[in-house]
Amino acid sequence: MHLEKERIRRELDSACKDIVQLLERSLIPSANSGEEKVFYSKMRGDYYRYLAEFTKDDPDDINAPSSLDAYKFAYKHALCTLDPTHPTRLGLALNFAVYYHDIGDSPIRACFLAKHAFDEAIFAALNMSSGQALEDSLTIMQLLKDDIILWAGEIQ
Numbered sequence: 001m002h003l004e005k006e007r008i009r010r011e012l013d014s015a016c017k018d019i020v021q022l023l024e025r026s027l028i029p030s031a032n033s034g035e036e037k038v039f040y041s042k043m044r045g046d047y048y049r050y051l052a053e054f055t056k057d058d059p060d061d062i063n064a065p066s067s068l069d070a071y072k073f074a075y076k077h078a079l080c081t082l083d084p085t086h087p088t089r090l091g092l093a094l095n096f097a098v099y100y101h102d103i104g105d106s107p108i109r110a111c112f113l114a115k116h117a118f119d120e121a122i123f124a125a126l127n128m129s130s131g132q133a134l135e136d137s138l139t140i141m142q143l144l145k146d147d148i149i150l151w152a153g154e155i156q
Contacts, residue, residue: 013054016047023047034081035088040072042092045095050101064103071096084120087133090140093117097147107151114151118144 023044031037048067055061074092082089093113101110121141125134 009054013051016051020044020047020051033077035086038078038082038092039076039088041070041077042088042095044091045070045074046095049095049099049103056103067099067103071099084117084124085134085137087136087140090117090121090137090144092145094140094144097144097151101147101151107154111148111151111155114144114148118148 002095023040027040028037028044031040034099035073045067048063052061052063052067055063073090075096078086078092080135094117097110097114097117100106104110118141121137121144125137125141
C-alpha cells in the first residue's frame with residue numbers, strides 16, 4: 001500500500017511540474033493581457049499549491065513561495081483588468097484563499113481575501129443582467145461564502 005501511494009505521489013508530482021513548466025515557458029508569456037493572463041497565472045499558482053501540499057513539512061520547500069508569488073501576480077493583474085464579478089477573478093480569489101488556509105495556515109488571511117472578493121462581487125452583481133456569466137459568478141460566490149463561514153469558525 002505504501003509503495004503504491006508513493007508511486008502515485010511521484011506521478012502527480014511529475015505531472016504538476018510538467019504543467020508548471022508549460023505555463024511558465026509558453027502559455028503565460030504568450031497570453032493576452034486580461035482574462036487569459038489571469039487564468040494561466042492562477043493555474044500556475046494552483047499547480048505550485050498542489051506541489052506544496054506534497055512537500056508541506058519540508059523546510060526547504062520552494063513550491064509554497066512559488067504558489068504565493070503566482071497568486072499575487074494573478075490577483076494584482078485581475079484587480080486591474082477584470083470586473084469583480086468575473087468568474088475567473090472570483091475563481092482566483094477562491095483558490096488564493098484556499099492557499100492561505102491550507103498552505104499558509106492562515107484562516108484569518110483566507111477569510112479576509114474571500115470576504116473582500118465576495119463583498120466586491122455582491123456590490124457589482126446588483127448591476128448585472130441575467131445570463132451564464134452571472135450564474136457562474138453566483139456559484140463561485142456561494143463557494144466563497146461557504147469557505148468564509150467554515151474558516152471563521154476556526155478563528156474563534
